[in-house]
Amino acid sequence: xxxxxxxxxxxxxxxxxxxxxxxxxxxxxxxxxxxxxxxxxxxxxxxxxxxxxxxxxxxxxxxxxxxxxxxxxxxxxxxxxxxxxxxxxxxxxxxxxxxxxxxxxxxxxxxxxxxxxxxxxxxxxxxxxxxxxxxxxxxxxxxxxxxxxxxxxxxxxxxxxxxxxxxxxxxxxxxxxxxx
Numbered sequence: 570x571x572x573x574x575x576x577x578x579x580x581x582x583x584x585x586x587x588x589x590x591x592x593x594x595x596x597x598x599x600x601x602x603x604x605x606x607x608x609x610x611x612x613x614x615x616x617x618x619x620x621x622x623x624x625x626x627x628x629x630x631x632x633x634x635x636x637x638x639x640x641x642x643x644x645x646x647x648x649x650x651x652x653x654x655x656x657x658x659x660x661x662x663x664x665x666x667x668x669x670x671x672x673x674x675x676x677x678x679x680x681x682x683x684x685x686x687x688x689x690x691x692x693x694x695x696x697x698x699x700x701x702x703x704x705x706x707x708x709x710x711x712x713x714x715x716x717x718x719x720x721x722x723x724x725x726x727x728x729x730x731x732x733x734x735x736x737x738x739x740x741x742x743x744x745x746x747x748x749x
Contacts, residue, residue, distance in 0.1 A: 570605075570612040575654035579609060579661050606665060610675045613662050616655055617679060620648070621686055628690050634700035634747040637691075638740055645717050646736070649724050656721045684710050691747075701748045709746045716742060 573582040573590060584605055588595040602608040624644055631637040648655060666676040688706035695702050702709055716739045724732055 570608050571616070571654050571658050574609060574612075574661050575657040579605070579665050582609075584608075606669060606672050609658070609662055609665065610672060610679075613658055614675075614679055616658070617683055620644075620655070621683060625686070625690060628694075631694065631699060633749045634744065635749065637694060637700055638743045638747060641713060641717075641743075642736060642740055645720060649721060653725055656725060660722070684714065687713075703746050703748065712746060713743060 570582065570587050573586050577586065582605060584595045584598045587605070587608065588598050591598075598605075598608060602611060624641070627640050627644065628637060631640055662672070662676055666673040684707055687710045691700070691702060691706040691709060694700050695706070704712075720732065720736065720739060723735075724730075
């Protein structure tokens with residue numbers, strides 16, 4: 570589903586395409602997921618869980634606010650370089666959520682869970698004296714994710730452009746919210 574949506578979009582990704590590429594029957598996909606939209610939600614949910622686990626392991630080693638920020642920036646850049654389909658999938662799910670109330674609910678829950686987990690990491694780092702927060706943890710996470718979403722959209726749009734200065738400016742913004 571990830572590859573199909575990244576290439577064809579949600580509208581062009583049928584169970585037929587996905588089943589053929591996955592080497593399974595269409596009926597099996599219908600049985601387990603019901604609709605291609607639900608398959609998309611499940612694909613994004615699972616991907617987000619795996620990516621969050623990796624991010625949590627990375628951030629566990631952060632010894633300062635700078636480490637925390639650098640690791641998050643590195644994670645975004647690696648995702649964009651190594652797996653841009655994931656970012657495309659998130660944007661497709663967002664677009665679909667704007668037109669489908671069931672998907673909107675699922676998408677909002679996914680975003681909430683992700684925001685809360687990263688906010689818990691920030692709170693723990695704050696309690697341990699690793700960093701100081703200049704706003705509520707969930708608000709900080711929301712700003713960091715908003716920056717990342719914007720960077721991702723622009724970086725996918727202009728893949729040959731050098732975004733070093735832009736990322737540097739984003740890191741400066743993040744340092745206003747997280748300090749040592």
